[in-house]
Amino acid sequence: xxxxxxxxxxxxxxxxxxxxxxxxxxxxxxxxxxxxxxxxxxxxxxxxxxxxxxxxxxxxxxxxxxxxxxxxxxxxxxxxxxxxxxxxxxxxxxxxxxxxxxxxxxxxxxxxxxxxxxxxxxxxxxxxxxxxxxxxxxxxxxxxxxxxxxxxxxxxxxxxxxxxxxxxxxxxxxxxxxxxxxxxxxxxxxxxxxxxxxxxxxxxxxxxxxxxxxxxxxxxxxxxxxxxxxxxxxxxxxxxxxxxxxxxxxxxxxxxxxxxxxxxxxxxxxxxxxxxxxxxxxxxxxxxxxxxxxxxxxxxxxxxxxxxxxxxxxxxxxxxxxxxxxxxxxxxxx
Numbered sequence: 001x002x003x004x005x006x007x008x009x010x011x012x013x014x015x016x017x018x019x020x021x022x023x024x025x026x027x028x029x030x031x032x033x034x035x036x037x038x039x040x041x042x043x044x045x046x047x048x049x050x051x052x053x054x055x056x057x058x059x060x061x062x063x064x065x066x067x068x069x070x071x072x073x074x075x076x077x078x079x080x081x082x083x084x085x086x087x088x089x090x091x092x093x094x095x096x097x098x099x100x101x102x103x104x105x106x107x108x109x110x111x112x113x114x115x116x117x118x119x120x121x122x123x124x125x126x127x128x129x130x131x132x133x134x135x136x137x138x139x140x141x142x143x144x145x146x147x148x149x150x151x152x153x154x155x156x157x158x159x160x161x162x163x164x165x166x167x168x169x170x171x172x173x174x175x176x177x178x179x180x181x182x183x184x185x186x187x188x189x190x191x192x193x194x195x196x197x198x199x200x201x202x203x204x205x206x207x208x209x210x211x212x213x214x215x216x217x218x219x220x221x222x223x224x225x226x227x228x229x230x231x232x233x234x235x236x237x238x239x240x241x242x243x244x245x246x247x248x249x250x251x252x253x254x255x256x257x258x259x260x261x262x263x264x265x266x267x268x269x270x271x272x273x274x275x276x277x278x279x280x281x282x283x284x285x286x287x288x289x290x291x292x293x294x295x296x297x298x299x300x301x302x303x304x305x306x307x308x309x310x311x312x313x314x315x316x317x318x319x320x321x322x323x324x325x326x327x328x329x330x331x332x333x334x
Contacts (some may be wrong), residue, residue: 253284
């Protein structure tokens with residue numbers, strides 16, 4: 001074992017012995033930019049408000065032809081370090097197979113009314129990237145969470161001026177219906193309003209096999225405060241209108257993060273993010289996103305409570321929906 005681990009160490013050292021290269025995108029619609037120290041910028045510019053949006057979901061009933069999910073979308077608004085607004089929206093999403101390729105999702109509002117006027121959403125299984133034959137209904141139903149996040153981004157942008165909206169993850173959409181909600185939010189981006197996303201993880205690579213964030217951190221300026229690296233790439237992908245960069249929001253932060261800006265922005269008021277990223281529990285990560293994650297998450301305890309209600313109300317219908325797909329759960333109990 002120790003010899004094998006020694007070999008692993010040598011291979012990893014050899015990988016990072018290569019030059020960093022440049023950011024790599026296999027899709028020609030992304031224009032990768034050469035690494036350049038002049039792209040490091042100080043964290044300057046502020047908006048009055050900073051908002052974060054996140055979502056959560058859990059499946060309550062699952063089967064080959066049906067999925068019932070509890071979905072929650074949450075947004076906060078901070079003025080400086082004080083939270084001045086929050087809103088939470090919850091709904092059930094019932095997804096049923098129409099035939100072998102089409103599924104219909106119905107939004108059953110619980111609180112907030114975010115998507116209650118959308119009626120029946122029809123999606124083709126082929127629209128869902130990497131869909132699994134065994135869990136198509138669940139995967140299609142889970143898309144409603146993304147729809148709700150984008151719809152809530154749009155609502156916050158419409159209702160507040162001088163604001164930076166920070167979405168968890170990236171600005172890329174995966175299906176046409178998600179793009180519909182994203183374009184609504186993007187249309188609300190006007191003077192003094194910004195749409196961005198921060199990803200906790202980054203899997204982008206360079207053309208020599210480096211992690212892009214590792215490569216940027218190796219070049220970062222010594223000393224001083226946090227920084228932004230603008231940009232790694234510019235996207236011409238219609239489902240991903242964004243500039244992609246990195247940001248280190250606190251001088252003592254352990255890592256930098258992938259940051260995206262809507263393509264309509266040349267620069268961002270990043271001092272607003274830095275002001276919000278000084279929580280000692282996670283230096284360099286905006287507290288607004290921590291708050292959004294906590295409030296959007298659907299816990300296992302909540303899901304079990306809803307499942308109990310569903311079992312009491314639906315009885316044999318619930319058993320019939322899941323009995324052909326729950327053998328893994330039974331096996332795990334043995």
